[in-house]
Each structure stands twice: as structure tokens, then as C-alpha cells.
Amino acid sequence: MDLAVDLSARGDRATAIYRALLGAVRGGRLTTGDRLPPTRTLAQDLGVSRNTVALAYERLVAEGFLESRVGAGTFVAALATLPVRAERGGVLRPRAGWTFVPTQVSGESPPPPYDFRVGIPDASLFPYDAWRRLLTAEVRAGAHHPGTYAAPGGHPELRAAIARCIALSRGVSADADDIVVTHGTQQALDLVARVLVEPGDVVAVEDPGYPQAHDVFASHGARVVPVRVDDEGLVVDEVPPEARVVYTTPSHQFPYGPPLSRRRREALLDLADRHGIAIVEDDYDSEFRFVEGPLETLHALDRHGRVLYLGTYSKTLVPALRAGYVVVPESLRAALRAARQLADGYGDPAVEVALARFISDGLFAAHVKRARTAYAERRDLLRRELDHRLGEVITVVPSAAGLHVTAVFADPGVDDVALARACAAHGVAVDALSAYAVGPGRRSGLVLGYGALRVDSIRPGSALLARWVEETVPSR
Amino acid sequence: MDLAVDLSARGDRATAIYRALLGAVRGGRLTTGDRLPPTRTLAQDLGVSRNTVALAYERLVAEGFLESRVGAGTFVAALATLPVRAERGGVLRPRAGWTFVPTQVSGESPPPPYDFRVGIPDASLFPYDAWRRLLTAEVRAGAHHPGTYAAPGGHPELRAAIARCIALSRGVSADADDIVVTHGTQQALDLVARVLVEPGDVVAVEDPGYPQAHDVFASHGARVVPVRVDDEGLVVDEVPPEARVVYTTPSHQFPYGPPLSRRRREALLDLADRHGIAIVEDDYDSEFRFVEGPLETLHALDRHGRVLYLGTYSKTLVPALRAGYVVVPESLRAALRAARQLADGYGDPAVEVALARFISDGLFAAHVKRARTAYAERRDLLRRELDHRLGEVITVVPSAAGLHVTAVFADPGVDDVALARACAAHGVAVDALSAYAVGPGRRSGLVLGYGALRVDSIRPGSALLARWVEETVPSR
Numbered sequence: 001m002d003l004a005v006d007l008s009a010r011g012d013r014a015t016a017i018y019r020a021l022l023g024a025v026r027g028g029r030l031t032t033g034d035r036l037p038p039t040r041t042l043a044q045d046l047g048v049s050r051n052t053v054a055l056a057y058e059r060l061v062a063e064g065f066l067e068s069r070v071g072a073g074t075f076v077a078a079l080a081t082l083p084v085r086a087e088r089g090g091v092l093r094p095r096a097g098w099t100f101v102p103t104q105v106s107g108e109s110p111p112p113p114y115d116f117r118v119g120i121p122d123a124s125l126f127p128y129d130a131w132r133r134l135l136t137a138e139v140r141a142g143a144h145h146p147g148t149y150a151a152p153g154g155h156p157e158l159r160a161a162i163a164r165c166i167a168l169s170r171g172v173s174a175d176a177d178d179i180v181v182t183h184g185t186q187q188a189l190d191l192v193a194r195v196l197v198e199p200g201d202v203v204a205v206e207d208p209g210y211p212q213a214h215d216v217f218a219s220h221g222a223r224v225v226p227v228r229v230d231d232e233g234l235v236v237d238e239v240p241p242e243a244r245v246v247y248t249t250p251s252h253q254f255p256y257g258p259p260l261s262r263r264r265r266e267a268l269l270d271l272a273d274r275h276g277i278a279i280v281e282d283d284y285d286s287e288f289r290f291v292e293g294p295l296e297t298l299h300a301l302d303r304h305g306r307v308l309y310l311g312t313y314s315k316t317l318v319p320a321l322r323a324g325y326v327v328v329p330e331s332l333r334a335a336l337r338a339a340r341q342l343a344d345g346y347g348d349p350a351v352e353v354a355l356a357r358f359i360s361d362g363l364f365a366a367h368v369k370r371a372r373t374a375y376a377e378r379r380d381l382l383r384r385e386l387d388h389r390l391g392e393v394i395t396v397v398p399s400a401a402g403l404h405v406t407a408v409f410a411d412p413g414v415d416d417v418a419l420a421r422a423c424a425a426h427g428v429a430v431d432a433l434s435a436y437a438v439g440p441g442r443r444s445g446l447v448l449g450y451g452a453l454r455v456d457s458i459r460p461g462s463a464l465l466a467r468w469v470e471e472t473v474p475s476r
Numbered sequence: 477m478d479l480a481v482d483l484s485a486r487g488d489r490a491t492a493i494y495r496a497l498l499g500a501v502r503g504g505r506l507t508t509g510d511r512l513p514p515t516r517t518l519a520q521d522l523g524v525s526r527n528t529v530a531l532a533y534e535r536l537v538a539e540g541f542l543e544s545r546v547g548a549g550t551f552v553a554a555l556a557t558l559p560v561r562a563e564r565g566g567v568l569r570p571r572a573g574w575t576f577v578p579t580q581v582s583g584e585s586p587p588p589p590y591d592f593r594v595g596i597p598d599a600s601l602f603p604y605d606a607w608r609r610l611l612t613a614e615v616r617a618g619a620h621h622p623g624t625y626a627a628p629g630g631h632p633e634l635r636a637a638i639a640r641c642i643a644l645s646r647g648v649s650a651d652a653d654d655i656v657v658t659h660g661t662q663q664a665l666d667l668v669a670r671v672l673v674e675p676g677d678v679v680a681v682e683d684p685g686y687p688q689a690h691d692v693f694a695s696h697g698a699r700v701v702p703v704r705v706d707d708e709g710l711v712v713d714e715v716p717p718e719a720r721v722v723y724t725t726p727s728h729q730f731p732y733g734p735p736l737s738r739r740r741r742e743a744l745l746d747l748a749d750r751h752g753i754a755i756v757e758d759d760y761d762s763e764f765r766f767v768e769g770p771l772e773t774l775h776a777l778d779r780h781g782r783v784l785y786l787g788t789y790s791k792t793l794v795p796a797l798r799a800g801y802v803v804v805p806e807s808l809r810a811a812l813r814a815a816r817q818l819a820d821g822y823g824d825p826a827v828e829v830a831l832a833r834f835i836s837d838g839l840f841a842a843h844v845k846r847a848r849t850a851y852a853e854r855r856d857l858l859r860r861e862l863d864h865r866l867g868e869v870i871t872v873v874p875s876a877a878g879l880h881v882t883a884v885f886a887d888p889g890v891d892d893v894a895l896a897r898a899c900a901a902h903g904v905a906v907d908a909l910s911a912y913a914v915g916p917g918r919r920s921g922l923v924l925g926y927g928a929l930r931v932d933s934i935r936p937g938s939a940l941l942a943r944w945v946e947e948t949v950p951s952r
């Protein structure tokens with residue numbers, strides 16, 4: 001056989017032979033049923049040991065490219081030649097009413113030079129070395145009955161660590177048993193929707209609001225009703241009393257900004273009590289508080305088990321961890337766990353235990369403290385820049401926490417979507433506020449994240465942004 | 477302050493002081509508003525450096541137990557005393573029709589001495605060292621735009637590796653773009669149900685069959701119709717033609733055993749074409765084949781894009797990886813990706829890339845080969861033991877692949893559920909076949925896994941099992 005093997009390449013010789021044979025099969029020079037030379041012969045041809053050739057053959061047999069027949073030799077296997085592809089445009093169609101298209105995600109393209117995108121934390125602040133150490137300690141044969149299937153609610157150690165942590169940092173009173181661990185806020189919302197929403201049920205969401213919340217409730221058949229937001233947060237008076245669920249972001253209204261006022265918090269709980277409504281409290285980035293004395297969570301004010309409290313580690317740590325949780329009233333506990341089991345079984349126990357240790361060892365609190373300092377500096381600078389450069393045309397909405405600020409145009413006629421597009425074309429990624437609204441809450445403005453943006457990029461980024469605002473906003 | 481600190485304990489002194497103070501707060505000896513001694517004073521009292529005390533204070537401040545007021549000192553914070561727990565039995569109830577309770581999972585209790593439970597692979601065969609090396613290489617600051625959000629279909633490298641792998645090992649023709657990565661078969665089923673099933677749609681499942689498939693389709697409002705299984709697999713003639721989806725396990729009918737015959741495969745595809753049915757082919761453990769010349773997959777026989785092919789690494793590697801995939805016709809590709817985004821966003825990129833490398837480097841094929849040898853030995857021994865000890869009362873169902881065998885009682889009146897319970901009480905975990913049926917497919921028998929059972933436990937385990945069968949089966 002005329003087999004070209006480059007034995008001078010880096011790596012071991014068996015791998016080089018393996019690659020050459022695989023190339024011959026893939027390239028069609030060897031096809032199904034072809035007999036390979038005996039290992040002894042090929043070894044002599046190539047000037048290597050017979051064992052080296054045998055290793056390459058064995059690997060190709062294990063992978064199904066070759067097959068060995070006793071007494072006859074080694075042959076190219078029937079499946080090695082890739083099957084002819086069927087006509088697969090496909091006749092199947094999604095169910096009626098399926099209108100969801102995947103929204104573009106932030107990691108698909110390289111980050112822009114000036115990245116004001118919302119909800120992206122600074123991964124360079126995350127203590128990867130400590131995390132890797134904790135994680136690798138859990139990736140081993142003896143850990144967590146690794147061959148078996150784990151509990152859908154999450155590892156007990158992680159549930160206990162979360163309960164202790166949020167009792168302190170957020171005043172949320174919960175036992176480990178009240179917590180269902182999820183792969184993040186998105187999964188928490190999905191589980192809640194499964195358990196609470198029947199097709200046709202009304203779900204009230206904030207407008208402007210979190211598009212993925214809107215979509216996930218709609219995908220479970222809910223009639224999603226957008227409710228206006230003002231400077232006290234959700235306008236509770238406008239929540240339809242027939243709602244089965246209200247979704248709200250009381251610490252830092254997403255994306256508009258203000259916290260839900262104390263008065264509104266009480267009104268919302270009162271409304272929920274009177275009409276049997278479930279409240280989903282999404283506390284997505286409140287660990288990054290920049291003022292003293294945060295308002296009590298709805299969960300802490302709730303006296304009848306009406307509030308489901310959602311937290312995530314996507315913002316405080318990194319999204320790639322895929323970790324969040326929902327604190328669930330006892331009356332829904334079994335249902336939520338069953339929903340998790342139906343949805344995807346359970347999470348990776350190694351990640352869950354490593355995260356539990358990360359929290360218990362104080363690394364989480366230390367990280368949040370460090371990150372808060374870094375974000376506070378960026379936030380202050382960004383607000384000053386916006387005031388200084390654009391104070392005549394936009395107003396920054398007051399907020400108390402989080403990873404972004406929102407600014408509203410004095411002229412409601414500004415086309416913020418066109419502006420965001422123009423900025424993107426010049427290396428400044430920024431979100432249009434109106435893109436987050438579907439109904440009554442539409443305002444023209446900009447949503448500016450500072451998690452992905454280093455402090456020394458804020459001034460030049462703001463200058464570029466201001467230039468495009470000047471080009472676009474007619475009233476100036 | 478009278479603070480008892482054990483400075484002789486292992487670990488650093490700041491941590492000892494931190495623990496003592498935390499204990500005082502938790503134990504109620506320090507309460508909200510209490511002023512702590514200045515660091516200098518406490519340091520003198522304890523005979524440590526001032527810096528050591530300051531470190532402990534700082535950590536407690538970061539965690540929210542203490543608060544520092546400029547010029548006034550350090551105080552126990554308002555939230556440090558855990559909030560009073562609300563009455564949370566809770567008034568919320570799951571939606572009408574929500575009947576799912578989490579089924580018991582295999583990892584919740586220590587494994588029984590003789591573990592014939594089904595679907596549990598032997599984690600001790602898994603090359604943890606190689607896996608840990610691959611995984612830790614991906615857990616670092618620069619990898620995968622870690623602060624951003626990834627694509628819901630899965631990492632491109634993993635999708636490409638899966639496509640190459642299943643083309644060879646299973647004859648499934650797919651590009652990377654045809655694949656949606658999931659957290660396992662459960663999530664794949666859930667995504668398929670979301671995209672295809674409207675409330676009231678008929679979904680045909682095998683009976684006996686996989687209970688979690690039944691439940692997840694039912695949870696999305698499907699009318700689930702169980703269809704009988706015989707020695708050629710699913711009885712295709714009895715599939716209701718109005719079905720929107722047929723769920724089937726053609727390589728190794730779960731849990732009964734036989735592969736779907738070639739004749740039935742063609743009949744099923746024909747039925748699907750005539751009535752516009754989608755076929756969900758769950759190929760859950762077919763990598764462990766014990767006969768030559770496996771039947772072609774339904775996916776390979778499909779010419780119109782009617783088959784969704786599901787694979788999992790829970791059986792071939794370990795369930796804790798939480799990795800599986802669905803090969804989806806082009807006409808459903810965008811819908812499946814959107815469903816994944818709605819469900820939980822996307823998976824952990826570090827795990828996905830590590831798994832891609834594990835496959836591409838040949839470690840997956842080598843592992844499957846090694847595991848197949850180990851399982852073949854256990855399987856042969858178990859079948860011999862069953863024939864030898866229980867050949868008069870049970871018959872082993874022929875099968876060609878997998879991690880379990882099924883045996884049927886000659887006497888259909890045997891109470892297999894009671895038998896399984898009696899065995900469990902004596903250290904032998906085994907599943908009753910009838911527990912997997914909901915309708916026409918009920919047979920009395922035993923489902924015996926050999927993934928979790930070492931080869932030297934098979935003989936004594938079988939002996940114990942035989943003893944309890946003798947006690948229970950009246951006809952003997």
C-alpha cells in the first residue's frame with residue numbers, strides 16, 4: 001500500500017499513522033471492504049515497530065473505521081464511508097403558534113471596541129484559579145455517586161449555602177428545602193411557568209421589561225400583558241386583577257432602572273392577596289448595590305407564600321457557570337422539583353458542590369465586594385460622562401444597583417433603534433431602550449452596561465457615543 | 477467583649493476570629509446595632525496583630541454581618557439577625573392538571589449491595605484523570621468570551637465532534653448544524669415536545685416504555701397513547717394514525733429489550749410519511765452493541781426529514797456530565813434552538829469544549845471499547861446465571877445492545893412489584909417490568925441492569941435474587 005506518513009511531525013508515530021489511514025479512508029483512497037496490509041508489512045515499509053502500527057489499527061477499529069476479522073486481516077468497515085445524505089429540508093413544521101426565534105447572543109461575535117451591552121459581567125474579576133481548584137476537587141471517581149442520577153432540586157450542600165447567603169445579603173428567609181437550583185434565571189422562569197401557567201392564563205410583565213421572560217411565559221400558552229413602568233417601578237394599579245402571575249424586577253427594574261417603591265411593594269402584595277396572584281420576583285443583579293439601606297425584598301414582606309424569589313450567579317460570577325435558583329413556597333415545592341426533573345433531570349453535581357464551597361469559604365462575598373468596587377467606579381464615571389456630554393438631550397434614570405444605567409431622551413421622537421444601529425457600525429455597542437418595550441411602556445433612550453467595559457474605555461466610548469447622538473438627535 | 481476564640485485550631489487566626497464572631501451573631505450574643513470593640517482593643521485582648529482582627533472584620537462586613545460607619549466604629553448589621561419566617565405553607569397551588577411528582581432518583585441513597593438497577597453506567601470505568609485535564613484547560617479567564625452568553629445550539633466544536641462520531645458509529649448522517657446539544661435525553665425530549673406538541677395532540681409511546689418520556693409529553697398537554705411492544709419491538713400497526721409524534725427506542729426497546737425489526741422500521745417510516753407523523757428515535761445505549769451488524773437507524777432510513785435522533789453521554793460516560801444531543805431536520809432547526817434558549821439558555825461552554833476534545837482525541841472511542849468489554853462479560857455471566865438458576869420460571873428476552881437485560885415470568889400472574897420490593901429489603905435492587913407499563917403492554921418480569929454491578933457481585937446477587945423468586949413465585 002502506498003501510504004504517505006509524515007513521521008517527522010510532532011506527536012507520537014502511532015498517531016501519525018492513524019491520521020494518514022484516516023485521511024485515506026475519508027479521502028476515498030481506501031473504501032469499504034478494502035483489506036489493509038498486515039501490521040508487520042506496514043511496519044517494515046515505514047521503518048517503525050509492529051506495535052506502533054498495531055496501535056494505530058486498534059484505534060481505528062475502536063472508532064469503527066476498520067474492522068478486524070479473525071484469520072482474515074483488517075478491513076475498511078462498512079460504515080467508514082459516510083452514508084449518503086437524505087433530502088432533509090424536511091417536511092416537519094413546528095406546532096401552530098410557535099413564533100420564537102433564537103435571539104442573538106452576546107458571545108457569538110468578538111466583543112466590540114466599546115461594549116456597553118447590558119447584563120455582561122467582567123469575567124476578568126472572577127477568581128478562576130480558586131474556582132478551578134474547587135471544581136477539580138469534585139471531578140473524580142469517588143464523588144457524588146457519579147454513575148447515578150441526582151436529585152432535581154439541586155445538591156443539598158449548595159441549597160444550604162444559598163439559603164445562608166441570601167438570608168444575609170438579601171434578607172430572604174429560606175431553608176435549604178425551599179430552594180430549587182437551576183441553570184440560571186431562564187430555567188427558573190421556565191419551571192415557574194410550567195407549574196403555574198395554563199394556556200390562556202394572564203401573566204403580567206413589566207414594560208419595558210426582560211424579553212426572555214415575556215417569551216418563556218408566552219411559549220407555555222400564557223396571554224402576556226405588558227404593564228407600564230414609571231419612576232417608582234411597575235405601575236401596580238395597572239396590573240390586571242385576573243392575572244395568574246406577575247413578573248417583576250423590584251430591586252432594579254429591568255431595563256428602566258428604579259427600584260419598586262415601598263408603597264408599590266405593599267400594593268402589589270395586597271393585590272396578589274386579594275386576587276390570588278403569584279408574584280415572581282427576579283432579583284437578577286441586586287448584589288451590586290450602590291446605596292445604603294436596600295428596600296426589603298417582596299419575599300421578605302410576603303406573609304402568605306405568594307412570592308417566588310429568583311436569583312442568579314450569571315451576573316455576580318460569570319454566565320458560563322449556568323447557576324441560579326428559585327426560592328419557592330412550600331405549597332409549590334414538589335411541583336417545582338418535578339418540573340426540573342421533567343425539564344432536564346438535574347445539574348452537574350461537581351459544579352454544584354464547587355459553588356457551595358465557593359460560597360461557604362467566603363470567596364463569593366469577597367468577589368462581590370471586589371466587583372462592586374470596580375463597577376461603582378465605572379458607573380460613576382459613565383454617569384458623569386453622560387451628564388457632561390449629553391446632559392442637554394438625555395436624563396439618566398436614578399437606580400440603586402446593578403450592572404447598567406438607563407438614560408431617556410428629552411425628545412420622545414428620537415429613533416433610538418436607528419441610533420443604536422449607527423453606533424454599532426462604529427464600534428460602540430449599546431441597546432435602544434424602546435427595543436425592550438412591546439406596548440404602553442415605549443420610551444426613547446439608551447441602556448448602557450458597564451460590566452464588559454474597562455474603566456479606561458468609558459471616556460473614549462462615551463465621546464464616540466456622544467458624537468453619534470449629535471448626528472442623530474435633531475433637536476440639538 | 478467576652479469573645480472565646482480558639483486560636484489553637486488549624487487554619488489561620490483571622491479565620492478563627494471570623495468564626496467566633498459569626499457564632500456570636502448567629503447565637504444571638506451579638507445583635508443588630510451592637511458595637512464591636514475597636515480592632516486595636518480586640519487584638520490586644522487576643523494577643524494577635526491588629527491586622528488579623530481587621531481581616532476578620534472585613535470579611536464579616538463583606539458578607540453583610542457587620543457594617544462599618546465612618547468615625548463611629550463597626551456594628552452588627554440590621555440584616556445579620558435572620559428575618560422572622562413568614563407563614564409559608566403557602567396559598568399557591570400548581571396549575572390544574574399538574575400531577576407530576578418527582579420520581580425517586582438513584583443517587584439519593586447509598587447503593588445497595590447488589591445493584592441491578594437499570595441505566596446506571598460504571599463510573600469507575602470513566603477516565604476521570606483525562607477528563608479533568610481537558611476540563612480544567614477550559615476553565616480559565618480567556619476561554620469562550622466567559623462573561624457573555626453563548627449560542628443555544630451548543631458549542632460549534634462539540635457539534636462537529638458529535639456529527640463525526642455518530643456518522644461512524646451509528647451511520648447517522650448529520651452536519652454540525654443539524655445538532656442541538658442538550659443536558660441529556662430528558663432535555664432533548666422536552667425541547668422536542670415544546671416545538672412539536674400542542675395541547676391535545678396525540679403522542680404514541682412504547683408500552684412498556686420510558687416513564688420520563690411519557691411524563692414530559694403529558695406535561696406539555698399531549699394525549700399520550702401507549703402502544704404495545706412484542707419481540708420485534710413497537711407494534712407499528714397499533715400506532716394511532718392521528719399521532720403527531722411517535723417516541724421509540726429501536727436499537728434496544730426500553731425496557732423490554734429487542735431491537736425494532738427491519739420490517740417494522742420500514743412500516744413505521746411509511747406510516748409517518750402517510751400521516752405526517754414525527755418520529756423521535758431515542759438511541760440511548762446502543763454504543764454498547766454485543767452483536768455484529770447493527771440495524772440501520774431510523775434516521776439513516778428516513779428520506780423526508782421525519783426523524784429526530786436522540787443520543788446521550790449519560791450511559792456511555794457518566795450521567796453527571798449532563799450531556800446529550802438531538803439531530804434535528806433542517807425544518808425544525810431554528811425552532812429547537814429557540815426552545816433551548818427559552819428552556820435554559822445554553823450549556824456550560826467549558827464542559828462542551830472538553831467533551832469535544834474528549835471525542836476528537838479518540839478518548840471516547842477508547843472508553844466505549846473498554847466499557848463494552850467489561851459490560852459484555854457481566855452481561856454473559858448474568859444471562860447464564862438467570863438461565864441456570866431461574867430457567868424454569870423466567871425467560872431472558874433477546875437483545876443486541878445496552879446496559880440491562882429483561883426477563884419475563886412464564887406465569888403472568890407473578891406479582892413482580894411485590895417481588896422487587898422483597899428483594900430491595902434484602903439488599904438486591906431490581907426493577908419490576910410491569911412498573912414500566914401503563915396499559916396494554918403490562919407483563920410480569922424483571923429488568924436487570926449490570927452497569928452498576930461489578931462482575932464478582934453477579935453470582936452472589938443472582939443467588940439472592942433466585943432465593944426471593946423461589947419464595948414469591950407460587951408455580952415453582
